[in-house]
Every structure is written in structure tokens, then in C-alpha cells.
Amino acid sequence: MKKPQNTKPDGQGQASAKPANKKISKGQKTRQQLIEVAASLFQKQGFHATGIFDIAEAGNLPKGSIYYHFPGGKEEIGAAAVAFAGGQIAEALEELAGKAKDPADLMTKAAALLGDVLVESDFQGGCPVCLVALEVAGKAEPIRLSALEAYARWQAIIEKHLCRFGMEKKKAAAQAELAIAAIEGALILSQVQRSPAPLRRLARQLTLSLA
């Protein structure tokens, strides 16, 4: 985790002079693609087991070029990937929350979704936010912050949903936090057991405490 500095694309570069942002300069597109493949790799293999080379290869780029898009190195990629993955899950959760007919339904559907992803990936696709955040705990603040935001957002979505079905705000917040923790934990159990059963059972059990 050194501190390199390139002929910088400004990180999120808003202020280039001449041939700049009409829409999204090719570089931003490449950067986004790299974030996506990185998120996928981190989810399956974890942060430390995924090399810069792996990410570059998956993005069809020589590994040296990675540092053009991410001057901050692996840490910057990690933070971006966690933020992206967290956002993806938030979006999925929001969609489910919109369609669910009640909180119990939401829990069941969310657990089912995570279980499906897990099974389809041969139990490699757990929660990327959790895995990466724990791996670098205390060593990469930007990554922690990305994870923090992801969890807050998920919790807010569930909390809002609970409120919508008549739960008072205070209780909803606590229940939402329990739901996030329980699902996260059940995902781990499912991964370790190589079975979606824990996730399924948890949804049922969580539902009971919601009644």
C-alpha cells in the first residue's frame, strides 16, 4: 500500500482541460469495467488472493495500466470494488423491497437471492463487502468506509420497508440491523456448510421474530 502518483486522471477527474468530458471518456468506462471484474474476483477469491494481474487479465489490460486508472493501487481498487458491490446489492434489495408484500416476504426473497448466487457460484460467491472488509481490517481505511456505507444503505432500505408496514421507527432500525447481521451470518454458515439451507432456515426464523 504505497502512495504512487501518476500523470493522474484526477481520480474521478472532473477538471480536464481540452478533450474532456462530453460523456464518459473511454478511460472512465475502462475504469468501471475494472471495478466490476475486481468486485467479482474479490467476491470469489478474496482481496489478498486476488492479484493485480488477475484483475488486469480479466479486464484485458496489461497489469501496468491498472495504475493509470487506480493511482492508489490495490487499496483504491478494493475500495471502489466494495463500494460497487455494496451498491449492486443495495439496488437488488431495493427492488425486492418494492415487490415484497410484507417484511417476511422481503426476508425470504433476499435470502433466496443470496442463496441462489451462492449455489450458482459453487459456494464461492459470498458477501464481497464482508470478506474484503475483514481481510483488510485496520489496514485500509478507505475500504472500511466503503463497507460502512454499504451496510448503512442496506439497513436503511430494510428499515424503511419495515416502517412502511407500520413498525415504529426505533424498533424498525433495530430489527433492520438484526436482519442484516443475521443474513450476513447465515450467508457465512451457508458458505461453510456448502448448502443454502442455513440461509433458508434463517429467513423463516427471522420471519417469526417479525410477527
Added chain:
Amino acid sequence: MKKPQNTKPDGQGQASAKPANKKISKGQKTRQQLIEVAASLFQKQGFHATGIFDIAEAGNLPKGSIYYHFPGGKEEIGAAAVAFAGGQIAEALEELAGKAKDPADLMTKAAALLGDVLVESDFQGGCPVCLVALEVAGKAEPIRLSALEAYARWQAIIEKHLCRFGMEKKKAAAQAELAIAAIEGALILSQVQRSPAPLRRLARQLTLSLA
């Protein structure tokens, strides 16, 4: 993860001929010590971020000697460390279960214990079982099995405790699984938030669903 082979201490060596097991051959003691320091390092830094050298150093041994005690290399150390850490937590849990005046009390005390460990380690000491297991998911079966056993044991302890307080077996099993998942998840939230609050709130919330 290669497959080395030494002039073997038989892994758990029961069958040496001449100068063998009166009590615990010094080697077994060293091995145990290595497992303990490895477990501690894995808990704080994770599996991949912890080098063989780190473990050797912490055990006051040159790194080459590690392979005398663990012919299976890092994977064997990992499996042993996870099993050990899992056992330690199980023992602590059993002690708490013995002293707790009811299930709610057990949850509260368990969460408090984990929270204390977390805070004292500057939020580096999460759950080693979870972290290591996720890091090597799909790549080191022995480690997965160690984690599996740990979770099963924890769950059994809680289940038994719930039964002791009058819950029917089936429901107790489901509640115990929820408790494990929720605590595990809350530990992650606490670590990411750098605050023991999630763990504390979860214990309260879990208690409600127990009533």
C-alpha cells in the same frame, strides 16, 4: 498448497517406536504453541496476510522448522488454528452457558465477551473461524471442515442451553442457528463500524425474539 513430505512426525503421531509418548513430546508442545500464535495472527490479519515467517517468528522458530511440525504447510496450520480457535470459543461459550440464568442472559454475555475482545484488540480481533474460512473458501477443504465443526459445536451448546430452559428441541435448533448467525453478523458490523454497539444492540434484539 503443495504436498510436501518430511521425515514425518505422523501429523498427530501416536505410533513412534522408541522414545515416544510418555506425556507430550516437546515437539507436540511446540506444535501447540505454534497453533496458538497462528490462531492469534490469523484472527488479527487473516490467513493470506499472515506469512509462515510471521508464525515462525512469533513462535521463536526459524521458518524452515515450521514444516517439521506441519508437513502439510500453511493449509495444515490453518486447519489446526481454526479448530483451536473454534474450540476456545466453544469452551468460553460453555462456561457462559453454565453461568447464565436464562437464554437472554447468555446472549448478552456472549455478545459482551466478543465485544470486549474486539475493543481490546483495537477492532482487529474478529472471528478467526469466519475470516479464515471465507478467505480460503473452495480452496482448502480441511480448513472448511474445521470451521464446520466449530460452528456445529457452538450451535449445539446454545441449543442445549435453550432446551434446558424449556424450549422444544426443534425450535431450539432453529433459534440456536439464528443466534450464531446473528452474532457472527453483528461481530462483522461491529468490526466495520469500529464500535461494539451493533453487538450490544443485537443481543438485546435477539433477546426479544427469545421471549
Added chain:
DNA sequence: CACCTTTTAGAACAGCCGGTCTATTATGGG
């Protein structure tokens, strides 16, 4: 087309990692 910027290519590097090997030193039963 000319020209400056953005972006990619790919080599190079120092350092570390897991693992192996052999020589040496403790250990402890006979």
C-alpha cells in the same frame, strides 16, 4: 491533417512468499 492529451503496452524491479533441503544440536531411553 496536425497536435496535444488520454490511454495502453510491456518491460523491469525489488522484495517477499511458501516451500525444500541438509547439517546440526537437543532429547531421552537402554
Added chain:
DNA sequence: CCCATAATAGACCGGCTGTTCTAAAAGGTG
């Protein structure tokens, strides 16, 4: 006290890692 064995010491290796650097190509605007 002897001697086989257990255990430690420490050098060594090939390979990989994150990172840096410079040169070339692509891109797009005037």
C-alpha cells in the same frame, strides 16, 4: 554414557506480487 531419534537452524530456490517507468498508440478537437 551411548546412540538413535526428535527437533531446530538456517541457507536456498523458483516464482509471484505490487509497483514504477518509459515508449508507443489511440483519441478527439481545432
